Amino acid sequence: VYSVKTGGYWGLRRKDVDNRYEDDKYCIPLEKIQRDDSHYVDKKASVADLTGYISTWSGFQNFRKKHGDEAAHNILTDFEERFMKILDTSSTTEDTMITLRFHYFLLMGKKSNAL
Template identity: 40%
Template sequence: MAARFFEGTNHAELYVRYRPATPSTLVQLVCDYIKEKVPGPLRQAVDVGCGSGQGTQLLAPHFERVLGTDVSPAQVAKAEAAPGAVNIAYSVSPAEAIALPSHSCDLVMAVQACHWFDMSTFLPESARVLRPGGALALVGYRLPAPVWQGREREDVRELLAESYVSGLAGWIQQGSVDTYINGYSDSRFTSPLEDHRRDESTFCDLDGTVADMVGYCSTWSGFQNMVADKGQEAGQKFLDDIQNRVLALLGDGATPESSIVIRFRYFVLLSRKPVDTK
């Protein structure tokens, strides 16, 4: 079964506030890949682990039908409450049991989610629902970096990575390291399909402040686990420490209210079902 981390209503609200939305350019990249082998209109896509439905909505213009699924009722409730296209439906279900017929989908997509799935079950289940030529897209993003004074600050991204791995040791799981740090490079993310491609050209820029970037850290499941274990005071201290260290790196009069661009760099692993599959 998929691990359950983003189920509390408060955490779902933090997720909507601070997490990036899937860039439309990435969705177009995926659709162009599918159309290399699938002629005509694209019929159906399923966004597995859809969360609040931000990425699901971007699929709607490209497909006749779109289904978003998530194991979390709180996340699905957020998705259903948001304005959306009429060709989108949502359901509460695990990633490892996609409630669609075999050979019915042109796309199975998972955005910043599959590191919590049982991949040994999810991958063959994805292959089952894909029609010949259909694609599996495993999407994730790295820890963010601020664009400050015209330069993307990799040193701040490295600081966040160190805080994540060391500061939350004992509260994070390997799955989160697999995406934020390793970019799904582990062999368990390799699909049984063909024509594998990896693309890392897409990024999402969010206008915000230093405080907003630190607020994003509160959405980490490891942070939520630490707060549940140690309490709100420990959580606030963790976030304050990150903020102070970020400000020290930025220098030049940076404050929590300083305007920055928060840049999330995406990666996507693409593969497709063989066209001659029966």
């Protein structure tokens, strides 16, 4: 869904987020800098919750504005059907629990003590 269906509907800065702000233009102009990419948060959710989350993405919303509610709904329905088929389960999307993993990173900088 992210790159194939809504790929052309994200803002220009989305690439910066995907690249975790590693471009030189985001270099912190301080003497001491540190980057920490080790933060993850796991969240239990249903497949229906994940579908709802996808529907909040700006790329999805931009797609919906251009192509209409029906086309947007079809993306979500297709996603759920494919996802449930991969999981090989007959339960509902509301009853099928999964773990979502969110990756966070931290950029830190410290000014030198010299005046």
